[in-house]
Amino acid sequence: MSSALVWFRRDLRDFDHAALYHALKNYQQVFCAFVFDADILDALPRRGDRRVEFIHGCVAELDSALRARGGGLIVRHARARDAIPTLAQGLGVDAVLANRDYEPAAQARDSDVAERLRLLGIGFADFKDQVIFEKAEILTQGGGPFSVFTPYKRAWLKTLTDFHLKSYPVDKYASRLAPPPEGERVPDLATLGFDPTNLAELGITPGMMAGRRLFEDFLKRIGRYKARRDFPAVKGVSYLSVHLRFGTVSIRELARAARDAGGEGADTWLSELVWRDFYFQILWHHPRVAGASFRPEYDRVAWDRDPALFAAWCEGCTGYPIVDAAMRQINHSGYMHNRLRMIVASFLTKDLGIDWREGEAYFAEHLNDFDLAANNGGWQWAASTGCDAQPYFRIFNPVTQSERFDPDGTFIRRYLPELAKVPDKYIHAPWTLPPIDQKLAGCVIGTDYPAPVVDHAKARERTLARFAVVKGAAAESAGEA
Known part of the structure; x- marks a missing residue:
């Protein structure tokens, strides 16, 4: 009887799953496995990591779903490059199947696993699953990879057909799923060496069912996505990013739904999914970006090293409310709204x-x-x-960004309660509030809330000078976002 092992990684679902579909279709018996990879977990700085807890919840749900189909997960906590060949040999399978990962470290791991399997006489195959288009599927007319988003998007949309969005049905062959060996269970979080976090308090629920609920809720709002997506205080985005990251939702289903919905909101959201593919293909074709500038000449820019300023940014103590609220959001929840990611990165x-x-x-x-x-x-x-980056002379003004995207300070006050009584007129730049009014508001700048750590106008001039080493900033027409 032919048999295979499906190695789950960032694809924690039992539906529309490329590797699982191909294994079930082509082998008479299919085992399933997940490895809590020690190479990754041992490098984490904290024992309370929300991602590990999220993955653990997803794995537990996936195990239950597979058991309901007659299968189940074999779970290991070890180095994946050791555990998978050992497990495959122990089960006596003919091949290991997995969905493709595009990060350099994952590619190196998979190459090592494939070679170890080859020496054992076991095959290895991987499949496209976490993107719509990968590697060299979308190229310029000259045959090279795109480096500018807009023409990439045009080519992406032109190439897209129903074939690229088709589902990989698992149900038809589910009877071929093999149960795990007797006694196999998902280890608890403590056994893995991790502590519970505040995921439940935050309302972040792992797994396929939670991803489905978020997706269905978003589809009711997708028509308003373009108009609302930049405002962190309103419910405008999908909140699906962590589910996309760990594959509890299907990228094909999401893209298909956006395409079929049509309209300004759905088209804008589909464009965000195209951005996701774009960055995957950039990493694939240019793995050096994992540590260096995409444009090598920009590695000549001399950045400052200032631990105190960096700490102020990390802790949300820069004196710029929109920046500080965003940083406190990520520290508290592990989430940050996309507009805020741009603002704090620019800052x-x-x-x-x-x-x-x-x-x-x-x-x-x-x-x-x-x-x-x-x-x-x-x-x-x-x-x-x-x-395709924003020009170096286009520098976000944190005050005007705040005024534009959190006009009444609702988001700011949510994460900076010390500014709760500061009038709307001053909420974006509280240091401009007269001293007597600061006392009345219970927010004395420099005591209850930090004074700005830098002057934006002066910082902007330093940035233009900093980038002059690359482009000659004096010749450029500078503009504020």
């Missing part, structure tokens, strides 16, 4: 003059939805070092 790099890689690393540690491709792409966009 770190262009107001504080600190290397984008420091901010990228902070986000990588704290974001529930951390994804190397998107995180790197977003930071390099804000720092003007990446592909």
Whole structure:
């Protein structure tokens, strides 16, 4: 009897799953496994990591769903590059199947696993599942990868057909799922060496069912997405990013729903899914971006090293309310609204003059939805070092951004209660509130809330001078966002 092992990674669902479908279709017996990879977990700085708790919940739900189909998960806590070949050999399978990962470290891991399996006489195959288009599927007319988003999007939409959005049905062959060996269970969080976090308090629920509920709720609002997506105080976005990251939802189903819905809101959201593919293909074709500027000449920019300023940014104590509220949001919840990600990234790099890689690393540690491709792409966009990035002379003004996207200070007050009584007129720049009124509001600047750590106008001039090493800033027409 032919048999296979499906290795689940960032695809924690039992439906529309490419590797699982191909395994069930082509093998008579299919085992399923997940590895809590020690190479990843041992590098985490905190024992209370929301992502580990989220993954653990997803794995437990997936195990239950597979058991209901007659299968189940074999779960290991070990180095994946050791555990998968050992497990495959022990089960006596003919092949291991997985969905493709595009990060350099994952590619190296998979190559190692594939070679170890080959030496054991076991096959290895991987499949496209977490993107619509991958690698070299979308190329310029010259045959190279795109580095500008708009023409990439045009080519993406032109290439898209129903074939690319088709589902991989699991039900038809589900009877071929093999139960795990007797006694196999998902280890609890403590056994993995991790502590519970505030996920439940935050209302963040792991798993496929939770992803489905969020998706269905968003579809009711998708028509208003373009108009509402930039305002962090309103319910305008999908909140699906962590589910996309760990594959409890299907990218094909999401893209298909957006395409079929049509209209300004759905088209705008589909464009965000295209951005996601764009950054994946950038990482695939240019893996060096994981540590260096996409545009190599921008590595000549001399960034400042200022631990005190960086700490103020991390802790939400810069004196700029929209920046501080956003940083307190990520510290409290592991989530940050996309507009705020742009604002705080611009502030770190262009107001504080600190290397984008420091901010990228902070986000990588704290974001529930951390994804190397998107995180790197977003930071390099804000720092003007990446592909199709905002021009270096376009520098977000944190006050005008705040006025535009949180006009009455609702979001700011949610995370900065010390500013609760500051009048709307001054909420975006509370240091301009007269001293007597600061006392009346219970918010004395420099005592109850920090004074600005930098002067934006002066910081802006320093940024233009900093980037002159690359482009000659004096010749450019500067503009404020």
